[in-house]
Amino acid sequence: MPELPEVETVARSLAPHVKGRVICGTQLLLDSTLHPLSLPLSSLLGRTIAGVSRRGKLLIINLDPVSSPELPTCVVVHLRMTGRLLTREANAKKGSHTRCILELQDACGQTELLFFDDTRTFGKILVAAPAILEQWKFWRDLGPEPFDLSGGEFLLRLGRKMAIKSCLLDQGVLAGVGNIYADESLFQAGIRPDRPAASLTKEEAAKLLKALCKVLRLSIKHCGSSIRDYMDAEGNVGSFQNKFMVYGRGGEACRKCGATLERMRLGGRATVFCPHCQH
């Protein structure tokens, strides 16, 4: 389940493989993979990749600038649950879950492939120009990056009746947090996931934001969490799953106090917390 640290890891591992390359071929193997607002994949032909960045859980392949505002400026990829971006040799065969392929040529004429594989087909690719991004509600409403957020602004954004965990998962509140890092950051901050968001004091909100940023940075350092499907653009897995304090550990002993970790469903999501450490 790629969240902010996993997408950041994919972006970093992908950049050296695609930067400066020209898109010389495209294949769409599953129509629904292309976002409804997307320009056709063929509009990428001949365009050079400037670099790779990230916004929340979105991976962004940036293109070299051109004069016409109608032409795409970037390719936005949402991996959702099982999406993968993988660099492959020119003669690599597509797999049964390959949904899209970009053929990339370097200055020497050498070709490399970029595969978008996605078992459960929830992932999306959006070939976008600025006007298209403005039309895209999800993009417009996307909250700030956790690392750019001040304590005051965070507290303001938590002024809701909903559970604090549901609030953290809301991409309009802040961008990039999914089920893993919501549970982990709430544990680190000692806050129960079912507390109404608006019930957090200024001090608790500050503690939670600090814990969240710390957990996200630590996970990036460990190249993300690989539960089942996640790997980076070179096929490497992350190791942060070995550091989980609560996620996926319901019924097991708390690593801090030894109490039995509790499971609950919150907004339809599996949630694990320590009834002793979190209040």
Added chain:
DNA sequence: ACGCGTGCCTGTTGGC
């Protein structure tokens, strides 16, 4: 406007 429930999708898991 907000908050909640449901559908999407397929591979894996666990209970009977």
Added chain:
DNA sequence: TGCCAACAGGCACGCG
């Protein structure tokens, strides 16, 4: 052992 329901979960959507 084999079958099948439950589960994984981010987001769009519809409802109250």
